[in-house]
Amino acid sequence: QVQLVESGGGLVQAGGSLRLSCAASGSIFRINAINTMGWYRQAPGKQRELVAEITRGGSTLYAESVKGRFTISRDNLKITVYLQMNSLKPENTAVYYCAASTGGSRWTGGNMDYWGKGTLVTVSS
Numbered sequence: 001q002v003q004l005v006e007s008g009g010g011l012v013q014a015g016g017s018l019r020l021s022c023a024a025s026g027s028i029f030r031i032n033a034i035n036t037m038g039w040y041r042q043a044p045g046k047q048r049e050l051v052a053e054i055t056r057g058g059s060t061l062y063a064e065s066v067k068g069r070f071t072i073s074r075d076n077l078k079i080t081v082y083l084q085m086n087s088l089k090p091e092n093t094a095v096y097y098c099a100a101s102t103g104g105s106r107w108t109g110g111n112m113d114y115w116g117k118g119t120l121v122t123v124s125s
Contacts, residue, residue: 001026001027001030002024002025002026002027002030002031002034002100002113002114003024003025003026003114003116004022004023004024004098004099004100004114004115004116005022005023005025005098005116005117006020006021006022006096006097006098006116006117006118006119007020007021007022007023007119008020008021008119009096009119009120009121010120010121010122011122011123011124012088012121012122012123012124013123013124014088014089014090014123014124014125015087015088016088016123017084017085017086017087017088018085018088018121019082019083019084019085020039020082020083020085020096020098020119020121021080021081021082022037022039022080022081022082022098022116023078023079023080024079024080024100024114025079030102031079033102034056034079034100034101034102034114035055035056035101035102035103035104036053036054036055036056036100036101036103036105036106036107036108037053037054037074037081037098037099037100037101038050038051038052038053038054038061038072038081038098038099038100038101038108038112039051039052039053039072039081039083039096039097039098039099040096040097040099040110041092041094041095041096041097041121042094042095042097042118043091043093043094044093044094046094048097048110049063050063050110051063051066051070051072051083051096052066052070052072052083053072053107053108054072054073054074054081055106056074056076058074059106060072061107066085066092069085069086069087069088070083070084070085070086071083071084071086072084081098081100083096085121088121088123089123090123090124090125091123092121092123093121093122093123094120094121095118095119095120095121096118096119096120096121097115097116097117097118098115098116099112099114099115099116100112100113100114101113101114
């Protein structure tokens, strides 16, 4: 199996920044099969939604609402994915989940094989 562990969440004022990290561990065979990784979030009372995804080759996909403010990146050697969040807004408050896919599709549409437990990001006004 593969475990994804997120870190970096917390409380920040509007306009501030946070950097989330997510490290994969577990079966080397399964870790080496990971292709696309991503970040999703779920705000209170809302459905989980895409924030950003990144392929093994570094291609990226962002939700329209975060373009220009959030940056996703990954370290393939460390099997770690990052999310740099700048100019945070109160509406960005949510639990942020790291996810990984072993599928062959470039973008997953949320169809991920592995999910982290999430890290809470709270943006105060």
